[in-house]
Amino acid sequence: MPSLLLFLVMLVAPVLSAQAAPVQPQNGDLLFVTAARTGLSGAIHDATGKQGAASYDHVALVAHEEEGEVVLHADEKGSRAQDLDSFLADARAKHRQVIVYRLKGEARTAIPAAIARARTLLGKPYNFTYVQDEGSYYCSDFIERAFRAQHVFATQPMNFKNLQTGEISSYWVDFYKSKGMEVPQGAPGTNPNDMSASPVLERIGSAL
Template sequence: MLEFKIFSNKKRKKVAVKGFLFFLFTLMINCSAYQTMSLKNGDLLFVTAKETGLSGAINNVTQKQKTASFDHIGILQKEGHTIFVLHAAPKGGSQKQSLKDFIKDQEEDGQKVVVYRLKPEYQKAIPTAVERANSMLGKPYNFNYILDESSYYCSDFIERAFREEHIFKLEPMTFIDPKTGKTNTFWEEFYTKKGLKVPEGEPGCNPNGLAGSDKLERIQEF
């Protein structure tokens, strides 16, 4: 009789654990589904910056908000029940990628995706921006980060998409390390290897600058 009770208790514990795990799994799926359903056409997906490499170098000279640092951005397009991200990336250039694959790529690199949305009074800019973004697909990535018409980098791609509605604006670029007051070592070496002069002061844009726009509001984080 005692052995039967011990066996029954173990069995109940196993059932309870399995039930709890199933509950967590279901909760995760529902949360993910809710996040996706709450997305809107034209939402902007910002990718958090790493602390090292190119990502860290971009953030070092562009971060404006203490609570947020980004090194990549894309614009969301909904087509029926399918969701895509239009963006310019080093791998693939200007492209149209499924939201699932876009998020997976960031997670594999240990980065998160934060959703921003244009405030209601600027929503009218979205149809034209999405159309414009689609027209720029297929162009190579701009590895020099100096504006031209034949290739785009991530924030450049988004600024151009919204240019007709003047949602964002180009600003003088800086490659100065705020801690030293001198050109960031990474960028100095980066442009030296390319045989180019550091484009200090030339017009451009960056993900942190776009995220700091007063025309946007932060919505959620994946």
């Protein structure tokens, strides 16, 4: 019996080790950051989260440079390039996971042009209304625009209704009221959860 147990441990240990090892992001990968369940992140989850799936509130694009990988993304600091290690450290400090997704098949041919396009979108302010315009971007909007010429991702009617109740949550009502706006239910847009479910993407694993 001890010999059998030792054999099973030796058999399973490499598998568990491989599963636990963090994934090294590659050029063109998309990094999805898991959402909290309160505040803005919670409201995004309630409106766009998928049953039984991880919920995300941010997405970024990995680009290779001579000095190493950087992340091109739009966050509250605007659309910017950030060192990959710094990006991962920010997520770690917030107790979030960063999940690596990779383009599949023909969609991979879009990567060089998308990265080049993303670089032209840097330096713009963050779009805090999530209503698309040409002067500011939010996270999944930035990614969709980077790949737009290759038709990799698409916009769709935005949903702000709680998926459980079918009602627009008070969070969104108050959020847009503070900006002097009605909730833009149905306006064209994007979100990280729907983007992560795209058939052109393959989930690779955790970068943290």
